[in-house]
Amino acid sequence: MLAAGAGGVALATRTTEEPRPIPSDVPRRVGDAIEVTPEFRARAEITTAPAVRAPLTPRIKVVGSATFDPTHVAAVGTRAPGIVTKVFHVEGDTVEKGALLAEVESAALASAQADLRIAKAKKHAATLDRDRERSLLDRALTTAREYEQAEAALAEEKALAAAAAERVDALGGAARARPGISQIRAPVAGLVAERAIAPGQSVEPGLVAFRVGDLDELWVLLRVFERHVELVRVGDAVDIRKLSEPDESIHGTVAHVGAIVDATTRTADVRVQVANDERLLRPGQAVEATIRASGPARVALSVPQTAITFVDGAPTVFVEETPTRFVARKVELGLDGGDRVEIEEGVREGEAVVSRSVLALKSELFR
Numbered sequence: 085m086l087a088a089g090a091g092g093v094a095l096a097t098r099t100t101e102e103p104r105p106i107p108s109d110v111p112r113r114v115g116d117a118i119e120v121t122p123e124f125r126a127r128a129e130i131t132t133a134p135a136v137r138a139p140l141t142p143r144i145k146v147v148g149s150a151t152f153d154p155t156h157v158a159a160v161g162t163r164a165p166g167i168v169t170k171v172f173h174v175e176g177d178t179v180e181k182g183a184l185l186a187e188v189e190s191a192a193l194a195s196a197q198a199d200l201r202i203a204k205a206k207k208h209a210a211t212l213d214r215d216r217e218r219s220l221l222d223r224a225l226t227t228a229r230e231y232e233q234a235e236a237a238l239a240e241e242k243a244l245a246a247a248a249a250e251r252v253d254a255l256g257g258a259a260r261a262r263p264g265i266s267q268i269r270a271p272v273a274g275l276v277a278e279r280a281i282a283p284g285q286s287v288e289p290g291l292v293a294f295r296v297g298d299l300d301e302l303w304v305l306l307r308v309f310e311r312h313v314e315l316v317r318v319g320d321a322v323d324i325r326k327l328s329e330p331d332e333s334i335h336g337t338v339a340h341v342g343a344i345v346d347a348t349t350r351t352a353d354v355r356v357q358v359a360n361d362e363r364l365l366r367p368g369q370a371v372e373a374t375i376r377a378s379g380p381a382r383v384a385l386s387v388p389q390t391a392i393t394f395v396d397g398a399p400t401v402f403v404e405e406t407p408t409r410f411v412a413r414k415v416e417l418g419l420d421g422g423d424r425v426e427i428e429e430g431v432r433e434g435e436a437v438v439s440r441s442v443l444a445l446k447s448e449l450f451r
Contacts, residue, residue, distance in 0.1 A: 150305075157277070308375070318339065
């Protein structure tokens with residue numbers, strides 16, 4: 085500051101702030117390479133690992149869908165000809181075993197029930213006749229032959245009544261139902277997957293009116309490419325993830341490996357058995373699956389899984405040219421071995437790739 089004499093004007097000068105120097109150890113991009121200083125490499129903890137050729141046990145990632153286990157699905161058919169009067173459950177309903185699904189008003193059932201009542205009345209009359217003959221025989225007032233004839237008549241009426249009862253049961257008649265009403269009940273507990281009838285519909289015996297599936301056991305159907313299917317074995321563990329909840333894993337086991345490869349898709353069916361007590365899966369739901377294949381390991385060139393990153397959607401690794409220079413190189417991936425992944429093209433055996441702190445280099449590509 086400069087001060088003038090009395091009555092003078094004081095003049096002040098502004099001090100300018102010196103620009104901060106740019107740190108010397110920041111990475112810089114040179115073409116497809118990232119150059120760093122030894123200090124930055126140490127601070128970012130950049131670590132490399134060589135690409136090696138060794139046996140690789142694959143983990144096969146595929147997509148598929150959940151479905152009912154056919155051995156736990158019941159097709160529920162109509163049992164009597166008639167008109168549907170009531171439908172108590174529709175698609176998506178959960179039902180218990182024996183739940184009433186629908187009712188059909190049937191003239192054929194009403195006729196069978198009338199025959200059953202007649203048969204029961206004849207059996208009752210035959211029982212009284214047999215008992216009377218027995219009493220007379222005990223007092224020597226009848227012959228043994230007449231008693232035996234009464235016994236034979238009762239046996240015949242019992243057989244006719246039993247046959248009439250079976251016809252009523254076959255037509256869906258129930259003791260507590262109104263006469264002529266055929267009941268359709270769920271033979272298993274589960275989910276109503278399909279419904280093919282509606283009130284007022286005319287039906288014949290044998291129409292599949294409902295399909296009820298047990299949700300406790302489900303199948304997951306996968307399509308595995310032919311180059312991988314030979315590595316899959318029955319009993320292999322499978323990690324299943326729903327597309328809606330990719331962080332939640334559901335355990336399953338390979339139950340079947342298809343023997344036929346589809347000529348168009350070049351895939352084979354793999355069926356996975358899944359316990360679904362907690363209702364984590366729904367039939368028809370799309371899933372992602374990782375099969376921990378136990379087939380023979382294949383000798384392959386591989387790098388750590390952590391070395392793989394994606395640049396513009398393409399798998400990429402950073403190859404170490406010198407301790408302070410790393411080149412981004414696109415690669416083609418093969419089998420996934422969990423902690424290691426096969427490299428089919430892009431890296432040579434023995435080359436070192438960045439396996440830790442890849443993001444520290446990747447971020448420089450987008451500056």
